[in-house]
Amino acid sequence: MNKKNYHVDNKSFMIYKDWEELVEMLEDKADAGRLFLALFAYAKRGEVPDFSGELKMLFLIMANALERDGLKWEDKCEQNAINGAKGGRPRKEAV
Numbered sequence: 379m380n381k382k383n384y385h386v387d388n389k390s391f392m393i394y395k396d397w398e399e400l401v402e403m404l405e406d407k408a409d410a411g412r413l414f415l416a417l418f419a420y421a422k423r424g425e426v427p428d429f430s431g432e433l434k435m436l437f438l439i440m441a442n443a444l445e446r447d448g449l450k451w452e453d454k455c456e457q458n459a460i461n462g463a464k465g466g467r468p469r470k471e472a473v
Contacts, residue, residue, distance in 0.1 A: 391421040391447065391448070400439070404436070
């Protein structure tokens with residue numbers, strides 16, 4: 379079975395509402411843009427930025443959530459493939 383890689387195969391990722399408070403704490407608002415661009419690069423290609431300080435801390439918190447979500451997605455894809463290989467629900471008999 380061809381295992382899915384969420385960094386490449388998944389078309390989306392979740393941004394959590396409680397991250398808003400964390401992002402608002404950044405003193406330099408340009409860092410918020412750099413953070414979100416880094417999250418896109420991580421979610422899409424697995425790229426880890428070379429951040430330091432508070433930006434690195436925020437990225438790690440958010441990337442860990444993306445990793446958990448991505449692994450759940452891979453598990454769901456694998457289970458769907460297993461279920462699909464079973465052939466689906468039997469057809470109903472015509473009455």
